Amino acid sequence: xxxxxxxxxxxxxxxxxxxxxxxxxxxxxxxxxxxxxxxxxxxxxxxxxxxxxxxxxxxxxxxxxxxxxxxxxxxxxxxxxxxxxxxxxxxxxxxxxxxxxxxxxxxxxxxxxxxxxxxxxxxxxxxxxxxxxxxx
Amino acid sequence: xxxxxxxxxxxxxxxxxxxxxxxxxxxxxxxxxxxxxxxxxxxxxxxxxxxxxxxxxxxxxxxxxxxxxxxxxxxxxxxxxxxxxxxxxxxxxxxxxxxxxxxxxxxxxxxxxxxxxxxxxxxxxxxxxxxxxxxx
DNA sequence: CGAAACTTATACTATAATAGTATCAGTTGC
DNA sequence: GCAACTGATACTATTATAGTATAAGTTTCG
Numbered sequence: 298x299x300x301x302x303x304x305x306x307x308x309x310x311x312x313x314x315x316x317x318x319x320x321x322x323x324x325x326x327x328x329x330x331x332x333x334x335x336x337x338x339x340x341x342x343x344x345x346x347x348x349x350x351x352x353x354x355x356x357x358x359x360x361x362x363x364x365x366x367x368x369x370x371x372x373x374x375x376x377x378x379x380x381x382x383x384x385x386x387x388x389x390x391x392x393x394x395x396x397x398x399x400x401x402x403x404x405x406x407x408x409x410x411x412x413x414x415x416x417x418x419x420x421x422x423x424x425x426x427x428x429x430x431x432x433x
Numbered sequence: 434x435x436x437x438x439x440x441x442x443x444x445x446x447x448x449x450x451x452x453x454x455x456x457x458x459x460x461x462x463x464x465x466x467x468x469x470x471x472x473x474x475x476x477x478x479x480x481x482x483x484x485x486x487x488x489x490x491x492x493x494x495x496x497x498x499x500x501x502x503x504x505x506x507x508x509x510x511x512x513x514x515x516x517x518x519x520x521x522x523x524x525x526x527x528x529x530x531x532x533x534x535x536x537x538x539x540x541x542x543x544x545x546x547x548x549x550x551x552x553x554x555x556x557x558x559x560x561x562x563x564x565x566x567x568x569x
Numbered sequence: 570c571g572a573a574a575c576t577t578a579t580a581c582t583a584t585a586a587t588a589g590t591a592t593c594a595g596t597t598g599c
Numbered sequence: 600g601c602a603a604c605t606g607a608t609a610c611t612a613t614t615a616t617a618g619t620a621t622a623a624g625t626t627t628c629g
Contacts, residue, residue, distance in 0.1 A: 298512075353577090354575085355624075355626065358626065360574095429541070438586090439589090493598055495596080
């Protein structure tokens with residue numbers, strides 16, 4: 298079971314770099330520092346920019362910068378941005394009614410677990426990760 | 434994010450059926466009752482049999498039966514059987530040393546979350562699901 | 570102006586996991 | 600012997616993930 302995909306992982310690492318640097322950084326520099334394929338990172342940065350987590354500037358002095366305070370960027374939001382919502386509610390909305398009671402019983406338990414996971418992800422922010430990083 | 438694959442889901446549902454029936458059931462009957470593709474379920478049953486959760490008997494009077502008490506079958510074990518172990522430890526064992534501290538910081542948090550999830554899955558058994566089912 | 574360093578936008582590919590499907594062989598009991 | 604079952608494989612289709620490639624536009628500096 299994989300909790301985070303590479304995209305999410307890279308996004309978080311890029312955000313951490315930006316938070317540490319406190320200014321504008323080019324995708325190329327971030328990619329080199331984090332060993333992330335450049336084009337892949339560029340696409341990730343675009344997604345982050347469109348969602349308002351970073352600002353970008355074109356041109357030779359351009360690059361990427363944080364658009365929000367590190368403590369205002371929650372891992373739960375980045376996760377949702379790149380991996381979509383937690384979607385265990387399928388049986389409730391997509392099919393008429395859960396035609397199998399056993400499945401519903403299971404889903405009830407899964408929903409409980411997912412809420413727990415989500416709550417934990419919501420408490421993790423770029424700021425809290427940064428704190429861990431500096432403490433280590 | 435998907436916690437359970439179809440295989441795990443089907444396996445649990447099959448085990449619940451068997452626990453309710455308290456005897457031998459053919460894969461065909463289970464598949465029909467749970468709307469599971471027959472060949473797919475048969476492969477799942479084989480895996481369950483090889484792992485010792487069910488016994489099978491060939492021939493016209495054959496079928497599948499539980500080999501363990503419902504309360505001795507934990508969802509965590511079924512999950513592991515079909516989806517493998519929780520594998521967030523990659524950076525510790527597969528690569529020499531985590532060459533990126535930010536990643537390690539993240540993984541540390543992920544491990545914590547995975548332990549929580551695993552603990553919850555360990556507390557769910559076929560018996561506890563059956564109880565939910567009868568209470569509903 | 571024009572090159573260098575940057576982002577934007579999109580299209581393409583490779584690999585692996587998931588979810589099934591299809592068969593043939595062997596077993597059991599009437 | 601045939602109907603209903605399991606065992607064991609091999610195959611396919613779809614999707615997600617993880618990239619790669621490239622053409623086009625922007626900004627600054629010399």
